[in-house]
Structure formats: C-alpha cells, structure tokens
Amino acid sequence: MTRLADRFNGTYEPSAGSIYPTLQLLEDEGLVRAEPAEGGRKVHHATEAGLRLVEEQREEIERLWGRAASRSQWGMFGEPEAAEIVGPALRLVKAAVKTLARAHGDPRVVEGVLEVFVDARRRIERIDAERRSS
Known part of the structure; x- marks a missing residue:
C-alpha cells in the first residue's frame, strides 16, 4: 500500500479495505499467489496467467499509469x-x-x-x- 501511495505522490492513499479484497479477487482468479512472510503478513506475486494478462493489457496499463502520473502533479492543491x-x-x-x-x-x-x-x-x-x- 505504501508503494502504491508513493507512486501517486500523495494524491491517492489506498486503504486495506480496497487493497485486500482486490488481492483476494486476483488470487481467486489465479492471477496472483500469496506466500506467507514475516509477522503473519503475505507477499503477493503474479502468476504466469497474471503476467500474460499484464502483457496483453500493457498499453492500457501504461495509459492508466500515465494518467495517474499527470494527476499526481495536482496533489499540491490539497x-x-x-x-x-x-x-x-x-x-x-x-x-x-x-x-x-x-x-x-x-x-x-x-x-x-x-x-x-x-x-x-x-x-x-x-x-x-x-x-x-x-
């Protein structure tokens, strides 16, 4: 969540209530897998199917990140x-x-x-x- 917030330069800070259900959905769809980590936490990794989907959607993903980057410049208006x-x-x-x-x-x-x-x-x-x- 911290890395995602950093990528948005403070204009969006995801909550556990939005991230964890999304990760669970991606896991249910076989696009990510979770592995136990320190302190009972989980680390999520893309599966082969997830990586294929990312590759198929690369242009759309880059377009969305481009929009996010341009909006993060407006975070100062807070x-x-x-x-x-x-x-x-x-x-x-x-x-x-x-x-x-x-x-x-x-x-x-x-x-x-x-x-x-x-x-x-x-x-x-x-x-x-x-x-x-x-």
Whole structure:
C-alpha cells in the first residue's frame, strides 16, 4: 500500500479495505499467489496467467499509469495556500475560453489571450525566483 501511495505522490492513499479484497479477487482468479512472510503478513506475486494478462493489457496499463502520473502533479492543491488560487485560476481560464470561442479564431484575439497567459506565468515565476533568492 505504501508503494502504491508513493507512486501517486500523495494524491491517492489506498486503504486495506480496497487493497485486500482486490488481492483476494486476483488470487481467486489465479492471477496472483500469496506466500506467507514475516509477522503473519503475505507477499503477493503474479502468476504466469497474471503476467500474460499484464502483457496483453500493457498499453492500457501504461495509459492508466500515465494518467495517474499527470494527476499526481495536482496533489499540491490539497494544501490550503495553493487551494486559494484554484478558483481565480479557473475563472481566468473560463474567461479565456469564452473569449476565444466568441472570437471564432481571430488571430489577434488568440494572440492577445496567449500573451496574457505568458505574461502571468512569467510574473509568477519571477515571484518564485525572488522568494528563492531572499
């Protein structure tokens, strides 16, 4: 469970109530086998059938882990300080999308909206650089 939580960088922490029933199901289906370990714990290993299934589903598994990795970058928004900026940031994006939709591809509008975002990013990076240098 710890390794899985680490892989999600804190955005998901599995509970015993979700992990153990899943492991039991995989064991019942012959996809993993459990072996006794220290302290009455079990270590689970993929069976040949489990490894074959993983190989067959490799692309889907990689796609899912890719999605999980991209979402783990958002784990920082659980912090109260970061959460304060979510609302204003989303309103900014919404305003930009509405403006672009109404502009029907007008390059001047697209360029102007992009300039706002680029300028905002640079200003935020400057704030961060100043913080780090002080």
